[in-house]
Amino acid sequence: MRIGNNNYIKRMLLSYLPILFVTVSMLVFIFISVINEINVRNASQANRLTAAFIANMVDSSLKGIAFDAQKMGETSEELQQFLVGPSDRAREYDVSNLLSTLIVRYGLIDSVYLYRARDGKVLDQSEIRPIEQFPDRSYVRSSMESILSGVWSPPRLKENGAASVSVTSLGLKIPRDSGSLGYLMINIKVSSLDSYIHQMIDQNITEAQLFDAQGKPFFGESGAASSSSTLNAEVVSDYTGWKYRMSIKGGKLFDFLLHGSTVWILLALGAIVFAIGSTFYVTRRSYKPIEAILHRIDRFSSAIKPAEPGENRNEFAFIDHAIERLITNNMAFQEKQQEHLVIRRQQFLQILLKGEYEDDRAAWEQEWHHFGLAAGHFIVALLEIDHYVQFGLKYSPGDQSLFKFIVSSVAVEISEQNGQRIVTEWIFKHQLVVLLISDDGEALEHQMLQLAEQVRVWVEQHLDFTVTIGIGSPAHQEPAIARSFDDASAAVSRKVTLGANQIIDSVEVIGKPDGEWFAYLESIRTIVRKLRMSEPEWPDELKRLFGEMAVQRLRKDDVNRLLHYLVFHLEYELDGALPEAAKERLLEAKSGLLLALEQSDTLQELEACFLTALEPLAGQVGELAQSRRHHALIRDIRNYVTEHFMDPSLSLTLLSDRFQIGPKYLSQLFKESTGENFSDFLIGLKMDYAKKMLRESDASVQTISEIIGYANTTSFIRVFKKIVGVSPGQYRESQMKHGDSR
Known part of the structure; x- marks a missing residue:
C-alpha cells in the first residue's frame, strides 16, 4: 500500500503526543513534588535542631554568667568587705576590677554594678556614687523591691545619661535569701544577644527571633517570623522562659509545596487516568489501519530529520538537573550535620567537665555511647601553650590552627601506640583537654604522666614552642571527672610560680596554703613606701x-x-x-x-x-x-622620730623647738618630703614595732600598747586594726599559722 501523503501519520502523532506529553509531565511533577517534600521536611527538621541548639547555647551562656555572679557574691571576701566594711578606695578599686572580670570573661555582658544597702551607693566600672545620681536608679530600686531575684528580665531600656539602650538584666540579692547587704545587677545588650544568635545561623537562609515570656519580641517586629508558618521551629527555654523561633526564608513557598504535594499527586493521578483512557480510545479508532501506521512509522523514522540542538526541550535533561541539585543539597546538608556533630562533641565535653548532666541522665547515656566511650576509670590532663601572647603574634590564625591540630593529633597517636583510649578537645584557644579512659584504675595516674611527658617532649623537640601540662586527680566514677578537671586547671595555673614547659601533678599543689593576704599587702605597701x-x-x-x-x-x-x-x-x-x-x-x-x-x-x-x-x-x-628643699633637715628629723617614736611626749611642738622651725612649716615640709602627715608616719612606726613584738615576743597586747606610748589599750587596738586590717590578737595568731605552713 502506497501512501500519497503523511496527513494520517501527523494525525496519529498529534493524537498520541498530547497524551504522552501530559503523562510524562505529570510524572515529572510527581517526582519534583516528592523531592520538594523531602527537602522541605529535612529543612524543617534542621530548623528545629538549630532552634534547640541556639536555645541551649544562649541558656548555657546565661547560666554561666548567673553562676559566676552568684558565686562571686557568696564567696568574694573583697565584695563582702565592700558591702559591710568602711569605705576604702583600694577596696572599691578591687571590687570594681572584680566586676570587670565578669565583663572580660563574658563578651555578652554590657555592664555590671553593685548596690550597697547601708549607704545607698552604686559601684560600677567607672565610679561609685549615690543611687540618686545613678542613671539606672529606677530599675535598681524596682528590682530591690521585687520578691524574685536571679531571673533574667524581659527587654527593657537602661538609662545611660542622655541615651538609653535595650538590655535584659539579671539581679542578685546579697545575701541571696534577704538582700540586706546589697544588690548585684548584670545587664546584657539586646543587640549583643542578637549578634550572638545570628553568628550561629546562616542569615541568607534562616531568620531568627526571640520572645520573652509575654510574647514580646527582643529584636523588633521587622525580624519576627510568622508564627503561622508550618516550617517555623519554636523552642521555649526551661531556664528563662523565652521563646526561640527559627524560620526559613521563603517559608510560605515551602509551605505551599508541602501542603500542595497532595494536590499535585491527585492531579497527576487524574492525568494518568485520562491518558490511559485516551490511549485506549485512540488505539481503538486506529486499530484497522494499524499495519499502515506501522509501515508509515517505519518510513517516517528513516526519513525524519533529527531535531536541531535546543529546538525542543529535553525533559530528561531537566530531570538530570533536578537530581544533580538534590545531590548538591544533600552534600551541603551532610556538611552541616558534620559541623553540628563537632559542636555537639564540644558541648558534650563541656557538660562532662562541668558535671551538669545529672538532670538528664538518659540524654547523657545516649551521648556517652554516641561518641564511643565506655565506663571505666578516668583522669583529666590540661595542656596549655606557653607564652600564648607571643605565639599569637608570631603565627597567623591558620598556622595556629595547624599547630593545635598537630598537638592534638600527636596526643592521639601516642595514646594509640601505648594502647590507651583518650578524648581530646581544645576548650579554649590555648588549652587542650585530654581525657584518659582506662580499665586499670591502679595505673591510671602513671599512664597519664607517661603520656603527658611524651607529648611535652615531642612538642619541645619538633615545634617552635613549648607546653605545660597539668594532671588532675584520678576519677573512678563519672561524676568525679569534673573534679579531676578542676584539679588539672588548678595544677596548670601554678605554672606562674613553678615554671613553664613541664608536667605539674595536682598532688604537688592540692592543699598547699596560699598564705595570708594582708601579709602580701603589707609587703606591697613597704615596697611602694x-x-x-x-x-x-x-x-x-x-x-x-x-x-x-x-x-x-x-x-x-x-x-x-x-x-x-x-x-x-x-x-x-x-x-x-x-x-x-x-x-x-x-x-x-x-x-x-x-x-x-x-x-x-x-x-x-x-x-x-x-x-x-x-x-x-x-x-x-x-x-x-x-x-627638694630642706631634704637634709627632714632626713635628720625623720631619723630622730625613728629613734624616739616610743616617747609619749614626741610631737610637732617638740620637734619645732629642737630643730628651730615653725610647727606649721615643719608639718608642710614633712608632708612634702615623705608624702604623708607626721602623725601618720609616727603611727606607722609604732604599728610596725607593735607587729614585730607580736611576731617575736610573748608580751601581752596591753604591755605592747604601753611600750609604744598608748595609755589606753582600746585606742591601740582600734588604731592597729585600722592600719593592719585585723586586731593584734588575730595578727599574732595568723603569723603563727603562717610560720607553721612554711
Whole structure:
C-alpha cells in the first residue's frame, strides 16, 4: 500500500503526543513534588535542631554568667568587705576590677554594678556614687523591691545619661535569701544577644527571633517570623522562659509545596487516568489501519530529520538537573550535620567537665555511647601553650590552627601506640583537654604522666614552642571527672610560680596554703613606701615578695591580683607626690608593668620585667627627693622620730623647738618630703614595732600598747586594726599559722 501523503501519520502523532506529553509531565511533577517534600521536611527538621541548639547555647551562656555572679557574691571576701566594711578606695578599686572580670570573661555582658544597702551607693566600672545620681536608679530600686531575684528580665531600656539602650538584666540579692547587704545587677545588650544568635545561623537562609515570656519580641517586629508558618521551629527555654523561633526564608513557598504535594499527586493521578483512557480510545479508532501506521512509522523514522540542538526541550535533561541539585543539597546538608556533630562533641565535653548532666541522665547515656566511650576509670590532663601572647603574634590564625591540630593529633597517636583510649578537645584557644579512659584504675595516674611527658617532649623537640601540662586527680566514677578537671586547671595555673614547659601533678599543689593576704599587702605597701622615700632596699623587698609567692606556689589569678594591687598602690602613692614633669615616667612604668602581667608566664619573667620597669621610676623619684628643699633637715628629723617614736611626749611642738622651725612649716615640709602627715608616719612606726613584738615576743597586747606610748589599750587596738586590717590578737595568731605552713 502506497501512501500519497503523511496527513494520517501527523494525525496519529498529534493524537498520541498530547497524551504522552501530559503523562510524562505529570510524572515529572510527581517526582519534583516528592523531592520538594523531602527537602522541605529535612529543612524543617534542621530548623528545629538549630532552634534547640541556639536555645541551649544562649541558656548555657546565661547560666554561666548567673553562676559566676552568684558565686562571686557568696564567696568574694573583697565584695563582702565592700558591702559591710568602711569605705576604702583600694577596696572599691578591687571590687570594681572584680566586676570587670565578669565583663572580660563574658563578651555578652554590657555592664555590671553593685548596690550597697547601708549607704545607698552604686559601684560600677567607672565610679561609685549615690543611687540618686545613678542613671539606672529606677530599675535598681524596682528590682530591690521585687520578691524574685536571679531571673533574667524581659527587654527593657537602661538609662545611660542622655541615651538609653535595650538590655535584659539579671539581679542578685546579697545575701541571696534577704538582700540586706546589697544588690548585684548584670545587664546584657539586646543587640549583643542578637549578634550572638545570628553568628550561629546562616542569615541568607534562616531568620531568627526571640520572645520573652509575654510574647514580646527582643529584636523588633521587622525580624519576627510568622508564627503561622508550618516550617517555623519554636523552642521555649526551661531556664528563662523565652521563646526561640527559627524560620526559613521563603517559608510560605515551602509551605505551599508541602501542603500542595497532595494536590499535585491527585492531579497527576487524574492525568494518568485520562491518558490511559485516551490511549485506549485512540488505539481503538486506529486499530484497522494499524499495519499502515506501522509501515508509515517505519518510513517516517528513516526519513525524519533529527531535531536541531535546543529546538525542543529535553525533559530528561531537566530531570538530570533536578537530581544533580538534590545531590548538591544533600552534600551541603551532610556538611552541616558534620559541623553540628563537632559542636555537639564540644558541648558534650563541656557538660562532662562541668558535671551538669545529672538532670538528664538518659540524654547523657545516649551521648556517652554516641561518641564511643565506655565506663571505666578516668583522669583529666590540661595542656596549655606557653607564652600564648607571643605565639599569637608570631603565627597567623591558620598556622595556629595547624599547630593545635598537630598537638592534638600527636596526643592521639601516642595514646594509640601505648594502647590507651583518650578524648581530646581544645576548650579554649590555648588549652587542650585530654581525657584518659582506662580499665586499670591502679595505673591510671602513671599512664597519664607517661603520656603527658611524651607529648611535652615531642612538642619541645619538633615545634617552635613549648607546653605545660597539668594532671588532675584520678576519677573512678563519672561524676568525679569534673573534679579531676578542676584539679588539672588548678595544677596548670601554678605554672606562674613553678615554671613553664613541664608536667605539674595536682598532688604537688592540692592543699598547699596560699598564705595570708594582708601579709602580701603589707609587703606591697613597704615596697611602694621605700621606693617613694628613695630607700635603696626597695629592690630587695620586691625580690622578697616574689620569693614568698614562689614558696607558697600561688595560682596565676592570685599573682595577677596582688601585682595589680601593687600597680594601683604605686600610682595612688606617687601620683600626688610627683610634679607634672615627672608623671610621664610614672605612666611609662605603669604601662610596662601591665604589659608584663599580660605577657609573662612565670614569676621569674615577672620579677625581671618589674625590676626593669621600676628602676627608671625609682631613679626619677630619687633625683626629685635630692632636689627638694630642706631634704637634709627632714632626713635628720625623720631619723630622730625613728629613734624616739616610743616617747609619749614626741610631737610637732617638740620637734619645732629642737630643730628651730615653725610647727606649721615643719608639718608642710614633712608632708612634702615623705608624702604623708607626721602623725601618720609616727603611727606607722609604732604599728610596725607593735607587729614585730607580736611576731617575736610573748608580751601581752596591753604591755605592747604601753611600750609604744598608748595609755589606753582600746585606742591601740582600734588604731592597729585600722592600719593592719585585723586586731593584734588575730595578727599574732595568723603569723603563727603562717610560720607553721612554711
